[in-house]
Amino acid sequence: MKFRSVVKLGIVGAASAFLLAACGNSSKESTSKYINWQENSQLPTLDASKATDTVSFGALNNSNEGLLINASDNKVKPGVAESYTVSKDGKTYTFNLRHSKWSDGKPVTAKDFVYGWQRTVNPKTASQYSYLFSDVKNADAIGKGQTPVSSLGIKADGDYKVVVTLDKPQNYFKYLVTMAPFLPQSEAAVKKFGSAYGTTSKDMVYNGPFKIEGWTGTNNSWTLVKNKEYYNASKIKVAGVKFNAQNDSNTSVNQYETGSLDEAVLSGAQQVGKYKGTSEYHALKQASTFYIELNEKKDPMFKNANIRKAISLAIDRKEYTGNTLGDGSIPAVGYVSPGMSERNGKDFTADAGTTTGVSYNLSEAKKLWAKGLKEVGKKSVSLSILSDDTDNGKKTTEFLQTALEKLPGLKISTQNIPFKLRLAHSQSGQFDMVVSAWGADFPDPISFLELFTTDGSYNNGKWSNAKYDELIKNADGKDANDAAKRWDDMVKAEQVLMSDQGIIPLYHSVQSRVIKSRVSGVQFFPTGSPYDFRDAKITNK
Known part of the structure; x- marks a missing residue:
């Protein structure tokens, strides 16, 4: 996953996203304004520099936003960056940022991207995903302690322009900047929360469509709540998503059938057989x-x-x-x-x-x-x-x-x-x-x-x-x-x-899932972050 080179390949199947809209349901449905979602495991971290797993990536992808974000059909679309250009030699990316805010009301600027990237590649952070930056100028040397983090090939040109310099062309660099390690980070927030940064939902600021609430760092539940400071908040149609970490599939399916969950992951032939062929069933290739x-x-x-x-x-x-x-x-x-x-x-x-x-x-x-x-x-x-x-x-x-x-x-x-x-x-x-x-x-x-x-x-x-x-x-x-x-x-x-x-x-x-008919528009990706609730909708009958 240390993407270093230009390559022209035919990309198929697994790069597509699934936009789900179920219809028809034989089990009880909730009338909540929130989507009730099952996760198989606890949330390990909200620190973008230290995240390594799909649970953390899913939480970060929905509560924060990078320069670009994933779209369907193996494409990317504007995130904090409204537009970007690539130099003829493929080594320089210039991202033009929109005016957006953190959840505490402070502006998201180019310096937040510079700081976030520098923090991730800093050997002191010990980020396992720092190698994704390998083609960014000086990243490898920084990782070896041979040059200061300030030499990383990213700079702020004013408050709303980010310029990235690569060691060599990398035509899929646009996909990397959608990922959690490339998210902006508020230096003020990192310093304010210190070692607690990203370890609970309170010790964090967010610049994405949702904020996270109710996560203590050790509990089995957390909630995505609509972020009113998000630049596109008016287009977010759900109040939020309530997550419940449940590793017993029988319990989660029971909760789904009684209406306390809108989604559940199926396990085993018996559960899959019960729902396969119904409008609620979705087999997601990963x-x-x-x-x-x-x-x-x-x-x-x-x-x-x-x-x-x-x-x-x-x-x-x-x-x-x-x-x-x-x-x-x-x-x-x-x-x-x-x-x-x-x-x-x-x-x-x-x-x-x-x-x-x-x-x-x-x-x-x-x-x-x-x-x-x-x-x-x-x-x-x-x-x-x-x-x-x-x-x-x-x-x-x-x-x-x-x-x-x-x-x-x-x-x-x-x-x-x-x-x-x-x-x-x-x-x-x-x-x-x-x-x-x-x-x-x-x-x-x-x-x-x-x-x-x-x-x-x-x-x-x-x-x-x-x-x-x-x-x-x-x-x-x-x-x-x-x-x-x-x-x-x-x-x-x-x-x-x-x-x-x-x-x-x-x-x-x-992965076999069941999803209630009242929930639509959840987007799934077989690579990178597992899901996106930006376009999710709830239709209560």
Whole structure:
């Protein structure tokens, strides 16, 4: 996801947004002026420099606004920037800002963007998403402590003009500036709230269509409330959105059917089967992949390729997605999600895909397992699998426990913890095996592939492969402006990752939701922020 280069690719399917308008409903509907929405997990942070997850991105996308915002059909539209121009050499972007305000009534100016970007790339902030700025002039040097943050290639030309200088052309830079790490930040607010900034809804200011209220930093509910200071407030049609973090799908579906929720995420074949084919049901394809990371730093045995391959071969992904998940998700065809990008009419996964790394063959798994154990000098092993405490998380660890214990001498224990804590454990290396997920921020294979370079900030398992690193470096460097060569670099990188089993892909997510007929206009995106309520409407009968 460290987008560094110009590339001309055919972008398809997953880059489109879904504008939902349900009609007809057999279950009770609320008459509230608020939309009542389910989230599967707690909200981790409102600090745009530190956000790493879809829950935080969803909250930030609706309560704040960047230079540009996502639109349907793989496009962007004006945000705080009314217009922008790009220099002929593709290295300079000039954004012309509208006059807008923060929720405290103070003006949003070019300096807020300069400060926000500088804060994110500042090594002291320790932002995991700072690498998205890599092509902004001096960003990498700042990250290494070689030059001051003030040298970052962004400047304010007066109060309402932002000028950004890149090291090299990047024709999809417009998509990056829609993302949370590129949001403006009020220096006065950051200094006022200090270490509490973004940790509760009160310790924050907002410049988007909604403000967030009622979030203490640890509770399971928060509310998007219409922001009266928003420049386009007159066009926001709903009073707000009430969020309830509920990881038990049976509870959330019951709440949906009794009318206390307007939306719920379905889990399992029974729930999906009940609503599939009705106007309330929506299957949303996502540019995401769920996979297992193996902690090579904590457990050196995972450096053995035969061990890694044996674990992957022991997993029947068709049985897992069809019988355990049952929500429409598809068995992994590789790491990069299908239907996201294509070249010359051919999907990336078709070019890169083989059965290597995603096949099921228990007899072969047992042979490689025995060989691997002998090579690492072990006769038996006890390992733990970590995942979220959601329904799917629990189903997943139970399935994997049963599947992997078919390997002789392997004992598996399971651990399911809250999403926020699981993220922390993943990032700090407190796991043997962890079920992780990645959703693309931009419809390009590099959004997935750059995670697993040796120094990748999300490479929690610490897998390392010199050939892989070289291919990603070429795609981002010498081949950046040659679409064919860059594509070939990424295809080969995917093949290296799979043939060496650097990670173990499980499935590509399809999220099944039900939404009440009274709610329309909610926009969903399979890449980047998950949803947008700017155009949402409520029709109470």
